[in-house]
Amino acid sequence: MPSRKFADGEVVRGRWPGSSLYYEVEILSHDSTSQLYTVKYKDGTELELKENDIKPLTSFRQRKSGSTSSSPSRRRGNRSRSRSRSPGRRPPKDARRSASASHQADIKEARREVEVKLTPLVLKPFGNSISRYNGEPEHIERNDVPHKNTQEKFNLLQESSYISTQYSLRPRREEIRLKEMDSKEEKFVTKELAVRTFEVTPIRAKDLEFGGVPGVLLIMFGLPVFLFLLLLMCKQKDPSLLNFPPPLPALYELWETRVFGVCLLWFLIQALFYLLPIGKVVEGTPLIDGRRLKYRLNGFYAFILTSAIIGTCLFQGVEFHYVYRHFLQFTLAATVFCVVLSVYLYMRSLKVPRKDLSPASSGNAVYDFFIGRELNPRIGTFDLKYFCELRPGLIGWVVINLVMLLAEMKIQSRAVPSLAMILVNSFQLLYVVDALWNEEAVLTTMDIIHDGFGFMLAFGDLVWVPFIYSFQAFYLVSHPNEVSWPMASLMIVLKLCGYVIFRGANSQKNAFRKNPSDPKLAHLKTIHTSTGKNLLVSGWWGFVRHPNYLGDLIMALAWSLPCGFNHILPYFYVVYFTMLLVHREARDEYQ
Ligand SMILES: NC(=O)C1=CN([C@@H]2O[C@H](COP(=O)(O)OP(=O)(O)OC[C@H]3O[C@@H](n4cnc5c(N)ncnc54)[C@H](OP(=O)(O)O)[C@@H]3O)[C@@H](O)[C@H]2O)C=CC1
Numbered sequence: 001m002p003s004r005k006f007a008d009g010e011v012v013r014g015r016w017p018g019s020s021l022y023y024e025v026e027i028l029s030h031d032s033t034s035q036l037y038t039v040k041y042k043d044g045t046e047l048e049l050k051e052n053d054i055k056p057l058t059s060f061r062q063r064k065s066g067s068t069s070s071s072p073s074r075r076r077g078n079r080s081r082s083r084s085r086s087p088g089r090r091p092p093k094d095a096r097r098s099a100s101a102s103h104q105a106d107i108k109e110a111r112r113e114v115e116v117k118l119t120p121l122v123l124k125p126f127g128n129s130i131s132r133y134n135g136e137p138e139h140i141e142r143n144d145v146p147h148k149n150t151q152e153k154f155n156l157l158q159e160s161s162y163i164s165t166q167y168s169l170r171p172r173r174e175e176i177r178l179k180e181m182d183s184k185e186e187k188f189v190t191k192e193l194a195v196r197t198f199e200v201t202p203i204r205a206k207d208l209e210f211g212g213v214p215g216v217l218l219i220m221f222g223l224p225v226f227l228f229l230l231l232l233m234c235k236q237k238d239p240s241l242l243n244f245p246p247p248l249p250a251l252y253e254l255w256e257t258r259v260f261g262v263c264l265l266w267f268l269i270q271a272l273f274y275l276l277p278i279g280k281v282v283e284g285t286p287l288i289d290g291r292r293l294k295y296r297l298n299g300f301y302a303f304i305l306t307s308a309i310i311g312t313c314l315f316q317g318v319e320f321h322y323v324y325r326h327f328l329q330f331t332l333a334a335t336v337f338c339v340v341l342s343v344y345l346y347m348r349s350l351k352v353p354r355k356d357l358s359p360a361s362s363g364n365a366v367y368d369f370f371i372g373r374e375l376n377p378r379i380g381t382f383d384l385k386y387f388c389e390l391r392p393g394l395i396g397w398v399v400i401n402l403v404m405l406l407a408e409m410k411i412q413s414r415a416v417p418s419l420a421m422i423l424v425n426s427f428q429l430l431y432v433v434d435a436l437w438n439e440e441a442v443l444t445t446m447d448i449i450h451d452g453f454g455f456m457l458a459f460g461d462l463v464w465v466p467f468i469y470s471f472q473a474f475y476l477v478s479h480p481n482e483v484s485w486p487m488a489s490l491m492i493v494l495k496l497c498g499y500v501i502f503r504g505a506n507s508q509k510n511a512f513r514k515n516p517s518d519p520k521l522a523h524l525k526t527i528h529t530s531t532g533k534n535l536l537v538s539g540w541w542g543f544v545r546h547p548n549y550l551g552d553l554i555m556a557l558a559w560s561l562p563c564g565f566n567h568i569l570p571y572f573y574v575v576y577f578t579m580l581l582v583h584r585e586a587r588d589e590y591q
Pocket residue numbers: 129444445446447449502506509512513531533534535536537541546548549552580584588591
């Protein structure tokens with residue numbers, strides 16, 4: 001039997017899984033089969049730890065700060081003590097006055113301190129989410145040095161960051177109770193921190209995402225070119241990669257003003273539907289200044305109305321084949337529209353106050369044109385980003401799929417569409433209807449909370465989604481694939497599995513972000529993070545780091561399979577999507 005290093009009843013330090021933080025724990029028992037120790041934290045939480053994650057008390061030197069407690073619960077207790085000791089800490093009333101009256105002076109002082117003394121602590125501005133810093137917890141602990149007045153003011157930020165880095169191991173029910181007790185005080189602190197963090201910290205070049213300026217230039221010029229090449233490849237009789245490059249059309253052939261007019265009309269009709277006073281109005285996540293924007297949820301109604309219009313057009317004999325025949329022209333028209341929209345978005349963002357800027361914006365014009373400078377550009381109550389994220393592109397995708405289904409019937413002289421085409425259409429229809437039905441969930445996505453509205457999302461929402469995501473249907477029009485019923489059943493099962501994971505995870509996350517105290521989520525465990533927010537670590541979110549991405553990827557595979565295995569092109573979506581999600585995961589992890 002393998003020997004064990006620690007005895008029952010011994011008091012040691014246990015690492016909190018996934019972090020570098022050690023807390024004082026008592027060894028309760030040891031399982032010789034799994035080689036895991038059951039340990040108990042001071043707040044009563046029990047966890048199983050590997051031997052490597054346990055250290056004797058003697059291996060830790062005593063911290064110099066006032067907080068000697070290592071248990072999560074006692075840390076919480078210390079928080080109020082250490083806060084009240086800090087001269088930077090003021091009672092809420094006083095503080096609110098200070099935030100308005102001496103705010104500018106504070107910022108100036110704090111900025112001086114950041115530049116001179118606190119450079120290792122890299123701070124980034126943020127948007128809908130609350131305070132965020134990208135230093136290691138250990139950095140904060142080391143910042144335990146004598147203070148001058150100005151530094152002490154800034155310590156408010158550090159202190160809170162430090163406090164926020166302490167992971168909560170409490171069962172959720174207790175967490176909720178404690179949170180309610182603290183929430184008033186916390187709200188104030190994070191709010192004030194938010195303003196300071198945002199004001200004092202410019203983003204450094206190395207913090208730019210997507211490879212910085214060269215990277216975004218490449219994406220902005222490369223993606224449209226790539227998109228056209230992909231569509232042209234698919235138009236070939238044999239779309240093998242060996243047949244690259246495809247024959248290129250003359251540029252003038254790609255422009256058609258009538259097609260541009262149709263795109264404009266489509267956008268305006270969707271905008272009109274968005275403005276209809278139907279559907280409930282909800283609040284988004286809190287902004288940097290504590291405000292919550294209101295959003296009307298009527299995407300599903302817009303979809304129903306659009307379906308009614310399309311149905312009527314079909315009944316009236318409108319030639320939908322026109323869209324298939326002019327598919328490249330439609331792609332170009334949408335791209336031009338998106339460039340014009342991006343220029344407009346950038347120009348208007350130059351006039352907005354700093355608090356309305358996206359946390360991702362950098363001060364570099366090229367980068368900001370791409371990532372979007374303004375977080376929530378609105379014309380009155382019309383939210384451009386929220387509108388574009390779900391309406392013209394997503395509903396457009398379904399309509400394009402329908403166009404492809406009709407084109408397949410026409411070109412292949414079929415009385416009914418192929419099973420492969422029906423599968424692709426229904427799988428993707430389910431995805432879009434689900435997005436519109438659960439419209440509120442989009443308010444907690446990275447795009448709405450973090451990214452501005454610039455070329456990236458304008459192009460992604462209005463060009464990439466409708467013209468690339470419909471690629472499988474486009475492919476099947478000229479490259480038929482027979483799918484047997486047993487294979488179709490397997491694909492349906494795969495799609496449904498993906499969907500259950502995707503929906504379960506997104507709904508759980510959304511409910512949690514909307515109301516962390518939701519009694520329905522009380523059984524779930526969370527950890528506290530350095531952003532000041534909690535993360536779910538059980539339920540769907542205890543299964544893998546991003547269950548919603550996993551489900552989405554499974555669905556992506558399911559809707560590529562009906563195209564068969566003759567060519568790699570229909571699987572482009574799976575490859576691209578994997579890259580996109582891995583990148584998003586890294587961005588989320590960084591944040
Ligand atoms: N079809 C497509 O092309 C695309 C689809 N998607 C899908 O959209 C959905 C949303 O994607 P996306 O916004 O990227 O990612 P997430 O849904 O993971 O949203 C990111 C936000 O979720 C919060 N979060 C992350 N982990 C946890 C956790 N453990 N517990 C609680 N909250 C957590 C964080 O919020 P906070 O910052 O507030 O802490 C984070 O900012 C996914 O299902 C994805 O697959 C996304 C992109 C493209």
